[in-house]
Amino acid sequence: MKTRTVGEVMTSEVVQAHRAISFVEVARLLDEHRISGLPVVDGDDKVVGVVSQTDLTRYQAAEDARAGGWAPGAPGTPGMAGPPAEELMSTPAVTVHPEQRIADAARVMERRRIGRLPVVDEEDRLIGIATRRDLLRVFLRTxxxxxxxxxxxxxxxxxxxxxxxxxxxxxxxxxxxxxxxxxxxxxxxxxxxxxxxxxxxxxxxxxxxxxxxxxxxxxxxxxxxx
The missing domain is CATH 3.30.1340.30 (Histidine-containing Protein; Chain: A;)
Structure with a gap:
């Protein structure tokens, strides 16, 4: 009997953002890779937060309300790149380790209402990403x-x-x-x-x-x- 772990289903090639990249750059990464969120890392590749489409939308809505219909930093606005990822991200990030059981990771996702979990090593450095779809594949058994x-x-x-x-x-x-x-x-x-x-x-x-x-x-x- 072999209990599956997060490390067996995670994606090792992770699209990530550094704390200083702008709103526009984050939006471009999400659109280019067709993903809904990505981890934010510091200079040592340690996960400091997660930025998602929801975070970007929330920022745009707030700016739109303040500016009376015009949101600076929105993609396509000349000369406006928007705030850095570290001001947009949700923090602290909820992470998992590769040896954790898939069932346990799925419960964390459900409890925290999130769709992705950065996978980190013993020093909290980013080594992968596990999405809801990755975990669900294990449970789609006959x-x-x-x-x-x-x-x-x-x-x-x-x-x-x-x-x-x-x-x-x-x-x-x-x-x-x-x-x-x-x-x-x-x-x-x-x-x-x-x-x-x-x-x-x-x-x-x-x-x-x-x-x-x-x-x-x-x-x-x-x-x-x-």
Missing amino acids: DEEIRREVADEALARAVTLTPGSVNVSVRDGLVTLEGRLGHGSDIPSAVRSAWRVDGVVGVVNRLISSAEDGSHPAENPAPQRN
């Missing part, structure tokens, strides 16, 4: 792919199984475990191992233990959550 990994790899490594003792079924990423394990203490390990498989959104535990250790059926028809 139920059969998930079922095979849970049955053939995850459970086999977590507990001792006899042939046919546990049935694994998957529907829309929801894993159901049914059957009998030798010891009651193996049940939590089996459930945890299924949860760690990429693409799993929930686990229904219908496992029971053999009578030899005195355990009673442990059934929980509702999906268990982290």
Whole structure:
């Protein structure tokens, strides 16, 4: 069983901006590369912020209101380059490390309502970028792919199984475990191992233990959550 990490799906060639580049230059980079945002770095390539289309739009709207309909610094305005990226960017930047689990990075994106995460090394230097699309590709797995990994790899490594003792079924990423394990203490390990498989959104535990250790059926028809 192999848990995917951010480093496996990130883009290493990162379009980035230095703190001093202007509004117009940032807008040009976003348009040229067809992206919605980019990290801002200092002289040591450490991420100090992120500037997005939303940041540019917010600035333009404020300038437009102050100028009564004319926004200095807008692309195409002669002689006006606008403020530097460090005045436009959102800071501090939310970053991740390459060894972090994709599922954890996806939760950060959802919680912070952002579409991209700069990936940094142990010294906070920029080494890549992970977008929502990069992370979602991991979760676009078929139920059969998930079922095979849970049955053939995850459970086999977590507990001792006899042939046919546990049935694994998957529907829309929801894993159901049914059957009998030798010891009651193996049940939590089996459930945890299924949860760690990429693409799993929930686990229904219908496992029971053999009578030899005195355990009673442990059934929980509702999906268990982290």
